[in-house]
Amino acid sequence: MPSKSICPTEALYIEHNTWLRCWFRSRTQCACQAEDLAQDTFLRVIRRRGQLQDQPLREPRAFLATIARGLLTDHWRRRELELAWQETLAQLPEESIPSPELGLVLFETLTEIDQMLDTLKPKVRQAFLLAQLEGCTCRQVAEQLGVSRATAERYLAKALRHCYHLQYEP
Structure with a gap:
């Protein structure tokens, strides 16, 4: 054999x-x-x-x-x-x-967002979350992070570009 x-x-x-x-x-x-x-x-x-x-x-x-x-x-x-x-x-x-079905879809979406945000640098992620979840303006984001307004704007632009590329680019 x-x-x-x-x-x-x-x-x-x-x-x-x-x-x-x-x-x-x-x-x-x-x-x-x-x-x-x-x-x-x-x-x-x-x-x-x-x-x-x-x-x-x-x-x-x-x-x-x-x-x-x-x-x-x-x-x-x-x-x-x-x-x-x-x-x-x-x-x-x-x-x-x-409903359990919608809850699962929402949780999976939340998981995907978490994974997308996890790849950002901490200050960029924090700026994005302040703007998107708390509705902070660029000036408010800059104040909370202790950076200039221009830096806060760069952080937000970087986060948005990153999310766009992850979502729409292969």
Whole structure:
């Protein structure tokens, strides 16, 4: 019976999946969440398959941990957003609470906006949020950030260009 050759990605999974699940479990305190995050890690590995090529990795756990840390950061950020969303819904009058379907669409949109804003520099993001959510003028944004009006205008223009490019450019 001919032996089946194992590809590097499959070997990586076989050798390190248990370790990775334990790594996630120690950080999330939840076996189910750890399992999901470990699977997401290997999905990312599969998407990056070109990096593995036919050679084994010199530091496979370091490679996996780098991907895993990014996923864990995304997980905690999404969790914080979910909690804030739940708190917001709890404060709404009952007749204003969206249906579960609309609520999901709104939450997914909020998640996309959060991801878009996360790629901005902190002052640019803060300027954008002050203008868009609090209705601050450029002068008010400048005062709150302790920058000139021209700088506040540049921050806002940069944020708007960034959002436009993410939304409409491939």
